[in-house]
Amino acid sequence: MDSDVILVIVVGTALAFDFTNGFHDTANVVATSISTGAARPQVAIGMASLLNFVGAFISISVAATVANDVVDAAVITPTIVFAGLIGAITWNLITWWFGLPSSSSHALIGGVVGSAVAAVGLDAVLAEGLVGKVLVPAVVAPLVAFIVAGLGIGIAYRVVGRQRPGPVTRGFRYGQIVSGGLLALAHGTNDAQKTMGIITLALIANGTLAANSDPPLWVIVSAALAIALGTYFGGWRIIRTTGSRIIKMDAAQGFSAQGAGAAVILASTHFGFPLSTTHVINGGVMGAGAGKRVSAVRWGVAGNIVVAWLLTLPAAAAIGAAAYGLTRIFGTGALGPVLVTLMALALIAAAFVRRSQQGSPVPAG
Amino acid sequence: MATIVETKELAETVIASLVAGVGVTTIFSAAIWGGARFVDLSRDGRPLAAGAAAVFGGLALVTTLAAVAIGIVVMTGK
Numbered sequence: 001m002d003s004d005v006i007l008v009i010v011v012g013t014a015l016a017f018d019f020t021n022g023f024h025d026t027a028n029v030v031a032t033s034i035s036t037g038a039a040r041p042q043v044a045i046g047m048a049s050l051l052n053f054v055g056a057f058i059s060i061s062v063a064a065t066v067a068n069d070v071v072d073a074a075v076i077t078p079t080i081v082f083a084g085l086i087g088a089i090t091w092n093l094i095t096w097w098f099g100l101p102s103s104s105s106h107a108l109i110g111g112v113v114g115s116a117v118a119a120v121g122l123d124a125v126l127a128e129g130l131v132g133k134v135l136v137p138a139v140v141a142p143l144v145a146f147i148v149a150g151l152g153i154g155i156a157y158r159v160v161g162r163q164r165p166g167p168v169t170r171g172f173r174y175g176q177i178v179s180g181g182l183l184a185l186a187h188g189t190n191d192a193q194k195t196m197g198i199i200t201l202a203l204i205a206n207g208t209l210a211a212n213s214d215p216p217l218w219v220i221v222s223a224a225l226a227i228a229l230g231t232y233f234g235g236w237r238i239i240r241t242t243g244s245r246i247i248k249m250d251a252a253q254g255f256s257a258q259g260a261g262a263a264v265i266l267a268s269t270h271f272g273f274p275l276s277t278t279h280v281i282n283g284g285v286m287g288a289g290a291g292k293r294v295s296a297v298r299w300g301v302a303g304n305i306v307v308a309w310l311l312t313l314p315a316a317a318a319i320g321a322a323a324y325g326l327t328r329i330f331g332t333g334a335l336g337p338v339l340v341t342l343m344a345l346a347l348i349a350a351a352f353v354r355r356s357q358q359g360s361p362v363p364a365g
Numbered sequence: 366m367a368t369i370v371e372t373k374e375l376a377e378t379v380i381a382s383l384v385a386g387v388g389v390t391t392i393f394s395a396a397i398w399g400g401a402r403f404v405d406l407s408r409d410g411r412p413l414a415a416g417a418a419a420v421f422g423g424l425a426l427v428t429t430l431a432a433v434a435i436g437i438v439v440m441t442g443k
Contacts, residue, residue, distance in 0.1 A: 164401060
């Protein structure tokens with residue numbers, strides 16, 4: 001009975017995390033299209049929301065990685081998964097508060113690794129999967145997006161450079177409808193799968209699913225809905241966007257950045273790498289800026305992204321470990337997760353109330 | 366370390382990203398070039414050259430869309 005209660009709390013928490021992931025990342029996905037005038041905000045957000053939903057159905061490779069390759073499912077309990085989610089949500093809240101562009105994906109993986117280590121020890125971590133499928137791709141992917149976008153914009157300027165700006169800008173704006181859609185699709189397929197993977201891990205830990213199982217359909221549908229709704233509602237509170245925060249871009253740069261981001265995320269998804277879509281998209285935006293003029297990029301903002309990137313995994317892991325310790329104070333039953341959930345909800349509500357009194361923060365991404 | 370870091374899969378990811386990202390941007394730029402040339406040449410009263418530019422642009426556009434569709438199918442087909 002207790003384990004079923006904990007499982008319900010884990011599923012609810014994971015879907016809430018998925019919603020906040022979409023909410024956070026709307027700015028990254030639609031900012032480029034909106035800032036270049038390729039799409040009106042309502043259209044860009046509606047399309048991004050729909051394509052995030054669709055994207056969640058087209059692959060389960062990343063979900064399999066999160067469920068089976070990061071921590072040893074045989075020693076994981078639903079309470080460990082719960083504490084990991086609390087670690088990720090708390091870190092997201094902290095970075096949202098300070099306006100740091102952190103990665104929800106890294107927070108999720110860091111949180112689960114931290115709580116698993118606190119509960120079981122280092123043996124719970126599958127180093128091969130963590131390093132090979134998470135840490136190395138986390139470093140490589142944004143750099144590749146940077147290079148692809150930089151090369152792409154360099155070639156694009158060479159091809160269309162002598163043409164009149166009017167038709168060229170119009171052409172790239174039309175192109176951005178496709179590249180922006182691809183980016184939203186890619187975002188949905190990589191990010192929604194992390195939640196699917198976490199829920200699947202909890203179901204395996206609870207004995208509801210056999211080891212190495214794929215996510216059930218209800219998990220895929222609910223994760224798709226959560227990220228799509230988060231994307232839709234997140235769009236209405238964009239204050240300062242990725243595009244204008246890092247560079248002021250034209251339509252060709254927007255196309256190149258979105259194309260690079262989508263290509264890297266889709267290619268990584270194929271191999272089951274759970275990327276930070278935030279970092280990949282920002283890498284593409286910076287590459288498109290640097291490809292035109294290196295000084296066009298606000299490198300200070302880029303530096304903040306790197307700092308947030310370095311901090312996220314260890315910080316979320318530490319909070320995940322602390323959340324597990326706090327949960328266990330109340331025993332091994334459902335009381336701990338229930339009380340910690342109530343504490344987390346109170347903390348989130350207080351943060352939102354306080355922040356709304358102070359004015360809106362920069363979306364954390 | 367070589368077994369921990371999935372070198373082959375990572376290399377394929379990098380190559381696929383480079384080919385898809387740079388390739389699509391290049392082909393689509395060619396489509397825009399064709400469209401822009403078509404408008405200018407039509408205005409200059411050179412219908413033959415304008416037609417050739419339009420055909421070139423159209424082919425580049427179709428290639429772009431085909432590349433995107435194939436890319437989605439291949440990259441998500443696992």
